[in-house]
Amino acid sequence: MSTNIDHIKEEHHQPSGIMRWITTTNHKDIGSLYLWFSLLMFFIGGFMALIIRAELFQPGLQFVVPGFFNQMTTMHALIMIFGALMPAFVGLANWQLPMMIGAPDMALPRLNNWSFWILPFAFTMLISTLFFESGGPAAGWTLYPPLSLQGGNSMPFVIFSLHLLGASSILGAINVIATILNMRAPGMTLMKMPIFVWTWLITAFLLIAAMPVLAGAITMLLTDRFYGTSFFTAAGGGDPVLFQHIFWFFGHPEVYILILPAFGIVSTIIPAFSRKKLFGYDSMVYATASIALLSFIVWAHHMFTVGMPLAGEIFFMFTTMLIAVPTGVKVFNWIATMWRGSMTFETPMLFSLAFIVLFTIGGFSGLMLAITPADFQYHDTYFVVAHFHYVLVPGAIFAVIAAVYYWLPKWTGKMYNETLGKIHFWMTTIFVNITFFPMHFVGLAGMPRRIPDYAVQFTDFNMIASVGAFGFGLSQLLFVYILFLTLKQPVTAADKSWEGAEGLEWTLPSPAPYHSFDKPPKID
């Protein structure tokens, strides 16, 4: 590989101040916008989670009324999924994909600008519903009818903002695919692409196939409520269970949209700090693709208890359990990559290692939930809450944090404080387990999810979980402090910030120049 940056262009003809960010078409600017936006949403959604945990600290009603509690669970989920995680991954894609494949920018820079700037409007609209007289959406993020059809005036606003978010994701996905398929440096064949690029390519295809189905489902809700159709209203011959089928046909691929880029990040960081090549690159690619394909035929495992026939329950049970095979391949490959590597444990590596262990715990509880007869006990209990928080918090969010620590020196040219990073890691990891591990126990003991009050025997574990949640929230303030400290430093980071780091982005100077590869690099 050769470096080819003899002419770092100075900033040219750019509007300054706020207009720079509003009109920018630069992939790095847009990546930063996505990441900052995601951080803001992470704190808003986290604040809502703390309201939930404060209320659940004790049985009985202390702080909020049940209606508002339901709005908090609904909004927490919508904001964390669509506001924190998805934009974080799109932000990372924006920053990294062009640099990783040796392209000057994304394929569709103006579209890129637009798909970001849709988000603030969509979320303003979504969050504004909380100030309505009838309150925000309270039927859960899954918007199941008939309950969601009976809600207050927030419903059309929520649906329109989801449409906007869907449009933004689809545009972003089209951009990612167009970039990866058409703008790779000469010589970079598909099977030579960095694994993060592969996982994002597959994620983008999932987005394109799944998001329009969500758009369809919520449009049907909207016409049922306002235009007299009866897709889901039983009075007109509709069927509420139909919504669950359509929703989860989107919803399950969505789950993998939230985790596949995380797999890509971990598969990038583990080899870097083990100073070995990724073990089983080809099998990683095939495993990712098979997870994506399987995600379209397992949707009804979210609805084992709606009254499906035995054949359906068995089909969805076995296809779901099948997903454990490619996922197992991935976990095996990560461990095999570390085997006899000369490992060091900097903050990104620590988060990636915790990802492997804790995500696997979440995967195992997922397998338990996949077993139909057992699911009848677990369904809609805190066990489910424990499961998906294990795969999303120490899973997806840990991967995002690891990625930020890993690429921060490349983005800013500045190295974060390693000691503080490690403190952040240990606090986060300890508190995340204090928060979510007890939820397994209360769930198995029968505590239902989405309730503001509970039976007294669940008190102890709920208190522990609430303490953990506040600790976790405070630890993330440390993260912001670390970012702030890093940005205040002078530029000192080396071009190749990590000894074992591989990839085209490390051939660029740190901080990465505004325009990366004007001339495509050569790939051996």
Place this chain on the structure above:
Amino acid sequence: MSGIKSTITKLSLVVVAMYAFSYALVPIYDTFCEITGLNGKTNDVAYTDNDINKEDRFVKVKFISNVANSAPLYFEPSVTEMTVQVGKPYNTHYVMKNNSSRQLHTTASPSVTPGKYAEYFKKIECFCFNQQTINSGEVKDLGVQFIVDNDLPDNIGDIVLSYTMFDITNNISESNKL
């Protein structure tokens, strides 16, 4: 650049196709449920085949009722249980009373449990085939004529027929306005 354009065109087509597919799922789901009898979907047009078989097989049919969204209606079966011979038509009725002070339009949605055997429960005549108009304070008898099919598997002892009554007055007045 032409490569990028063709990628975008193809991907946009996929997006449109998947949106259409979400709507296609509605009839697919309906057909699937009808063929398999899932969700306790029964026939919603009258059954006309009247081939009475003289087999001595009896099943218990239980009747239950629900009123959706606490509409101001009294709605109960006149008898809650009948022992019927398979292959023979039977009559029963539900009683509905309008407890509100205005005229209401209603419609009922039927369901048979166990859903798997819904296909063997045939309705020859049913108030659920039509909508009802009921005046304030009026009491109505709503008739059902049904037949349990000869082919009912032997392991079935009880069948439950349930109706949920919906007040659709507002929907109707809205569609009249349009």
